Amino acid sequence: MDLLAQGLVTGVLIGGLYALMSLGVSLSWGALKIINLAHFSFILLSAYLVYQLTVSFEVDPLLTMVVVLPLFFVVGSLMQIFFHIVNIDEFKSLIVTFGIFIILQSLMQTIWSADFRRIGSGLNSYESGSIFIGGIALPLPSMMAFIAALIIAIGMSLLLSRSYFGKAVRAVAQDEEMARAFGVDTNRVAVILSGLSAAFSALAGVFIAVGQTIFPGLAVSWFGVVFSVVILGGLGHTVGALTAGVIVGSAAGAAAVLWGPLAAPLVTFLILIAALLFRPQGLLTSRSVA
């Protein structure tokens, strides 16, 4: 029973990381109509950069955020400008970003090889840390990712529902041409949102570099989890993504305890298929983006 409780708690915390990984994909799909497979390699690339910066300059891994997040904001913005120039649609975005995904994957494989990489425990004080509550361990890296996801999900939700920028994003998501006709600078909104999405993916990469071993094949293994969360949470819904992340994470955690670690991906993908078939509009949805 304790084991199951531990599995569930770990799952919920990992759910925060899942949510963080999914936010970028969800926002760009929901608001910009771009299914951006490149986000998967953004997450991994950011993790590798964090690893490299930490190891080369022997700094605190969380400090690398100062470099990595702005960098990916710029990368994401440039990507949106490129998509705008070539005038991409939802369907073509799948093919083109798949190409970008492959390019980035092989670049990473070339630079860092297929070896397993991990920030040494001398540089990484967070890795082995845990907080204990009633005999249940809360591993520090997942805790941090969960808190970050919570802050970003609520923050983005407030930003999208309360600010002028948020109103503009929702207008673009609903009807881009109409939004433009009413004076919204749709290109600027899209570029900023794409930059933010990439930065969120990079943030997920930071926590992955802190918490686990990284290797090039990791990115492909995220497809199922991230798309489950994105679909279940509803396209472009940040709070929905967090909820869905927790659901998927705890289900996979419980499955791992009950049927062994191999069952976890199976459960994730079954949730994805169920979500696609029965709730393609998301779990808690009324508006298009929030």
Add this chain to the structure above:
Amino acid sequence: MSSRARALLGFLVAGLLLAFIPELTEAIDLPRFYVIFLFTVFFWVAQASSWNVLTGYSGYFSFGQGAWYGIGVYTVAVLTGKHGWSFVTALPVAGLFALVAGLLLGVVVFRLRRLTGEIFALTTLAIAFVLASLARISPAIDGGTGTFMTGTPLPSFLGEFTTAMYRLTLVVMLLTVLASYLTHDSRLGWGLFSIRDDEPVAGGLGVPVFRYKMVALGINAFFAGLMGGVWALQLGFVTIDDVFNIRVPLFVILMTVLGGLGHWMGPVVGAVIIYTLSDRLNSAGLTDVNQIIIGSLLVVLALAVKEGLYVRLRDRWVTTLVTFVGVMAITTVFDITRSLISDFAISMVATVLMMLIPKGVWDRVRGRDRPDGGEGPPVGMETMAEAGK
């Protein structure tokens, strides 16, 4: 003779000519490698052509190629390796299992009212991962240990292993391309094109939308599984990571998008180009660069040559022929690369580069020699036009 009869005759002649290449290479003392190269091309042509029937014709983008291929591989591996079936009896079962899996997916997915192309794409992506997890968990399928295929006996009339593989892949490839061709120029094909262009309107005009999509998915899954079954032999040692990885769907998408989504010749052209290129890059020791180049090709071609290379090759056929034969002659006569395949690859790249010249520039240089000033109808649409005549 009708155009279909002519095409069927063409398939027969091509098949007969290709069938004796193993003997020919032996007679003129070419290395065995050429035969292996050719049957790998056949494998990809079949995979890409079967994918094209679903995605190219009906417009439903599928990442599921790896799933159908994997079912084929594992059916043959499990039946021959664990249950002592002969290869010849296991092979059709591989195709059938993939077909059944495809139809099961179709029954559920195509009945959904809210189904969009993106949802379909992601569902097919998930299917391959679910199958991989199942295979990993279940000891009856794999259990994570892998299966050896090297001892599988083949019927003796096929000859020794390489020749047998060549013949098997050739037959499956020809059947797949034939199915793709026959679908393209038939009522079914026109129905699928109309689904791609506007599904609600097609349904309203009396196209049996659900049935046609099921047939397209069935053709895709069956031939992918059948070729997968043959390929189990070539793999030798079947493991989950080798079978259910992103390679098969990736290459199939790439080849078809490059060659031309929606025309039956598109995937054939694309598969030959991409596989030759990737094989040459690998043998030149550029394995790392290989994927980068292929990824860039996907981005550039998806954006620049929207109608696919095949249509351009056909419309600029004089240039194609002159460039290809010219470069091929130069490289062979002066023996620049010492390998026929490299010569072929170089001529191909030269030809493709000629095709990359944008339409606008091309028309200006050559003058508009067509009354409508265009370069032919969009892929697939020509069949509709012919049907109207």
